[in-house]
Amino acid sequence: MSPASARPVAVSEYDDAVTVRRGTEPGRHHGRFSDDWVIGNAVNGGLVMASALTALGHRLRHDTDEHTDHLDPVAISAYFLTAARPGPFTTASEVVRRGRTLSTGQVSVHQPGADGVVVERMRALASFGDLEGAELEREAAAPEMPPPERCLSAQDAPPSFLAQMRFLDRLDLRLDPATAGWAAGRPSGRGSIRGWLRMRDDSEPDPTMLVLALDALPPVAFDLGFQGWTPTLEFTGHVRRRPAPGWLQVALTSQNVGGGLMEEDATVWDATGRLVAQSRQLCGYRDRPSR
Amino acid sequence: MSPASARPVAVSEYDDAVTVRRGTEPGRHHGRFSDDWVIGNAVNGGLVMASALTALGHRLRHDTDEHTDHLDPVAISAYFLTAARPGPFTTASEVVRRGRTLSTGQVSVHQPGADGVVVERMRALASFGDLEGAELEREAAAPEMPPPERCLSAQDAPPSFLAQMRFLDRLDLRLDPATAGWAAGRPSGRGSIRGWLRMRDDSEPDPTMLVLALDALPPVAFDLGFQGWTPTLEFTGHVRRRPAPGWLQVALTSQNVGGGLMEEDATVWDATGRLVAQSRQLCGYRDRPSR
Numbered sequence: 353m354s355p356a357s358a359r360p361v362a363v364s365e366y367d368d369a370v371t372v373r374r375g376t377e378p379g380r381h382h383g384r385f386s387d388d389w390v391i392g393n394a395v396n397g398g399l400v401m402a403s404a405l406t407a408l409g410h411r412l413r414h415d416t417d418e419h420t421d422h423l424d425p426v427a428i429s430a431y432f433l434t435a436a437r438p439g440p441f442t443t444a445s446e447v448v449r450r451g452r453t454l455s456t457g458q459v460s461v462h463q464p465g466a467d468g469v470v471v472e473r474m475r476a477l478a479s480f481g482d483l484e485g486a487e488l489e490r491e492a493a494a495p496e497m498p499p500p501e502r503c504l505s506a507q508d509a510p511p512s513f514l515a516q517m518r519f520l521d522r523l524d525l526r527l528d529p530a531t532a533g534w535a536a537g538r539p540s541g542r543g544s545i546r547g548w549l550r551m552r553d554d555s556e557p558d559p560t561m562l563v564l565a566l567d568a569l570p571p572v573a574f575d576l577g578f579q580g581w582t583p584t585l586e587f588t589g590h591v592r593r594r595p596a597p598g599w600l601q602v603a604l605t606s607q608n609v610g611g612g613l614m615e616e617d618a619t620v621w622d623a624t625g626r627l628v629a630q631s632r633q634l635c636g637y638r639d640r641p642s643r
Numbered sequence: 644m645s646p647a648s649a650r651p652v653a654v655s656e657y658d659d660a661v662t663v664r665r666g667t668e669p670g671r672h673h674g675r676f677s678d679d680w681v682i683g684n685a686v687n688g689g690l691v692m693a694s695a696l697t698a699l700g701h702r703l704r705h706d707t708d709e710h711t712d713h714l715d716p717v718a719i720s721a722y723f724l725t726a727a728r729p730g731p732f733t734t735a736s737e738v739v740r741r742g743r744t745l746s747t748g749q750v751s752v753h754q755p756g757a758d759g760v761v762v763e764r765m766r767a768l769a770s771f772g773d774l775e776g777a778e779l780e781r782e783a784a785a786p787e788m789p790p791p792e793r794c795l796s797a798q799d800a801p802p803s804f805l806a807q808m809r810f811l812d813r814l815d816l817r818l819d820p821a822t823a824g825w826a827a828g829r830p831s832g833r834g835s836i837r838g839w840l841r842m843r844d845d846s847e848p849d850p851t852m853l854v855l856a857l858d859a860l861p862p863v864a865f866d867l868g869f870q871g872w873t874p875t876l877e878f879t880g881h882v883r884r885r886p887a888p889g890w891l892q893v894a895l896t897s898q899n900v901g902g903g904l905m906e907e908d909a910t911v912w913d914a915t916g917r918l919v920a921q922s923r924q925l926c927g928y929r930d931r932p933s934r
Binding site for chain 1: 717718720722724725739740742744745747749763766767768770774777778779780781782783834867876877879881883884898899900901902903904906918921923925927
C-alpha cells in the first residue's frame with residue numbers, strides 16, 4: 353500500500369509540475385515549468401511530454417459533450433524543436449480523430465524566446481485509449497536487479513553533477529551497480545543502464561508519469577563512454593498498462609550508434625514486475641573526449 | 644552492380660507510385676494511390692508514408708530560397724487515422740523547424756471519403772537530414788539467412804492469398820523458411836519473420852523506400868498465430884544510412900502482446916549487410932480463431 357496517510361493533503365510536487373489550466377482561446381492551456389525540473393539549462397523532456405499529454409487529455413475530454421473512455425495516453429510521438437526553459441508555457445491542442453478504441457490528437461508546447469518571440473519547443477502526436485484492466489499475454493520479463501536498497505542512489509553522485517541535474521532531486525533513482533560503472537569513469541561499453549525509479553514526493557505512477565519515467569534515467573550514451581548533452585530529437589512511447597503503486601523498474605539499451613545519432617530504447621515495469629511502457633528515442637550525442 | 648542497362652527508361656513502377664505534383668495552394672501536393680498497392684481494400688501504409696515523405700521533402704526543399712542539405716528522411720512518426728483507398732489523394736505539408744542538422748515538418752494525407760467529404764488518412768511528423776557518408780560505429784548485425792534463391796518467394800503463396808495482397812506483386816519478397824511456418828499453418832510462436840526484399844521493377848532502394856520496406860513484410864502477428872488484418876495505429880521509423888543497391892534484408896520481431904495491441908519492431912540491412920533503418924509500430928490484432 354502507498355503511505356497515503358503520510359502524504360500532505362496539498363497537490364504533490366509531481367502533480368503540481370504537470371498542472372495546466374485552460375486558456376480562453378480554444379485548445380489552449382497554460383502552465384509553468386519550474387526550475388526544479390531542469391537538466392543543465394533545459395527542462396527535462398519527459399516533463400515537457402507529461403505536461404503536454406495532460407493538456408491534450410483535457411482537450412480530448414472536454415471539447416465534446418460525448419462521454420469518452422479514452423483517458424489513458426497509449427502512444428505519443430514527440431519531436432523536440434528547441435530546448436524548453438523554466439518559466440511559463442502555453443500548449444495548443446487539436447483533436448485529430450475520435451475512434452472506437454483510440455482518440456488521436458496533436459499538441460505543441462510554446463514559450464516566449466529570449467527576444468520575446470514565441471518559439472515552439474515540442475510538437476507531438478498522441479493517442480489516448482482505455483487501459484483499464486489491460487493485460488498482456490506475452491511480454492518482456494523484468495530484468496534481474498538487486499533491490500533498491502542495494503542499488504546506487506543518484507543522490508550519492510558528486511554535488512557538481514547534481515547541481516547540473518536538479519531534475520534528479522525530484523526522483524528517487526537507484527541504479528543497478530552492474531550498469532553504473534560509467535559514473536566512476538568505467539563505462540561498460542554494452543549500452544545498458546538499469547534502475548529503480550519513483551518520485552521523491554511519493555506520487556504513485558500513472559500512465560502519464562510513465563512517459564516521464566521512460567525519459568528520466570541518465571542517457572544510455574554514458575555507458576558507451578559518451579559524455580555531456582544527448583538531446584532527444586524524436587521520442588515515441590507506448591503505454592501498455594496502468595502501473596501498480598510503488599517502484600518502477602527502468603531499463604535502457606542502445607544498439608546503433610553513428611553519424612552523431614543513436615537510438616535509446618527504454619522499457620518500464622511496475623512494482624509487480626509487469627511491463628507497463630516502452631519507448632525508443634533518436635538522440636544526438638557528442639563525440640567521445642579524445643584520450 | 645544493378646542491371647541499370649536492362650531497366651526501362653520510363654519512370655519505374657515504384658517511382659510512379661510515390662510521385663506527387665505540387666498543387667496551387669501553398670504546401671499542397673496531389674497524387675494517386677494505384678489499386679496495385681493494396682492489401683485487402685486498403686493501400687499499404689508504407690506506400691502512404693513514402694508518398695507523404697516525398698511531398699514533405701519537396702516542401703522542405705522548395706518553400707525557401709535557402710539551400711538545404713536535408714534531403715534524406717531520418718525520422719518519421721505516422722498516426723494512421725482511417726484506411727487509405729485507391730484513388731486520388733492530397734497532402735498538406737508544413738515546415739515546423741529548420742535546424743542545423745535536421746529540418747522538421749508535418750504532413751497529412753487526405754482523400755475524399757465515400758460521401759465525398761474529405762477524410763484525413765494519416766498524419767505524420769518527420770525530420771530530414773543529410774545521410775551522405777553516414778557511418779555507424781556500433782550496429783545490430785544482419786541475421787543469418789539462406790540466400791534469396793533458397794528462400795520462399797511470396798509469389799508461391801496460394802492465389803487466394805495473393806489476390807488479397809496485390810501489394811505483394813510489387814515486391815520480390817523471399818521469406819526465410821525458418822520463419823515462414825505460419826504460411827503452412829505452423830506459426831512458431833516466437834514472433835519473428837525475416838526475409839529478403841527488393842522492388843519487382845528493380846528500383847534500387849533509397850532512404851524513402853526504406854520506410855516502405857520497414858512496413859512491407861507480412862505482419863509478425865502471423866508468426867504468433869494471429870490471422871487477418873493488423874492495422875497500424877502508430878509507426879515510427881529511423882533511417883540511419885543511405886542503402887547500397889540490391890537486396891534489402893528485413894527482420895521483424897514482437898515481444899509485447901495483449902489488450903488488442905502489439906508492437907512490431909522492424910530492422911532493415913542493405914545488400915552489404917549494413918544496418919540502414921529500424922522502426923517500431925503499435926498495431927492492433929484480432930484474437931486468434933478459437934480452436
